[in-house]
Amino acid sequence: MFKLSLCLLAALMLANVYADNINKDAVITREDVDPADAEGNYQYAFETSNGIQAQEAGNVNGIRGSSSYISPEGVAISLNYVADENGFQPQGDHLPTAPPIPEAILRALEYIAAHPPSPQ
Numbered sequence: 001m002f003k004l005s006l007c008l009l010a011a012l013m014l015a016n017v018y019a020d021n022i023n024k025d026a027v028i029t030r031e032d033v034d035p036a037d038a039e040g041n042y043q044y045a046f047e048t049s050n051g052i053q054a055q056e057a058g059n060v061n062g063i064r065g066s067s068s069y070i071s072p073e074g075v076a077i078s079l080n081y082v083a084d085e086n087g088f089q090p091q092g093d094h095l096p097t098a099p100p101i102p103e104a105i106l107r108a109l110e111y112i113a114a115h116p117p118s119p120q
Contacts, residue, residue: 025049026048026049026050026052027048027049028046028047028048028049029047029048029049030045030046030047031044031045031046031047032044032045032046039059039060040059040060041057041058041059042057042058042059043055043056043057043058044056044057050070051068051069051070052067052068052069053066053067053068053069054066054067054068055067058083061084061085062082062083062084062085063081063082063083063084064080064081064082065080065081066078066079066080066081067079071094075094077092077094078092078093079091079092079094079095080092
């Protein structure tokens, strides 16, 4: 879990380095780090002068975190995530979502549920 969070943080920082709208003179304005204790509990948070924010807390059972920044198009991007025994679960308005199930498919599924196949 800790490795996953470090990879996510590194990817976020690397993406920010290559983004066109990044203020090259941005500095870290806040940094709070509580390294892992004997039980594996840790947390960190940081903010930069160009509006990037990230925080995460976790232990051996999982992590919770969030990050936010302004996209090159000027849209505020906010990502919340949990990583635990159910895997990585991101949430954010910018993430793609599955299209709704068509009405005909829903009716077909209801019919199948109401008329199970007979055993042979």
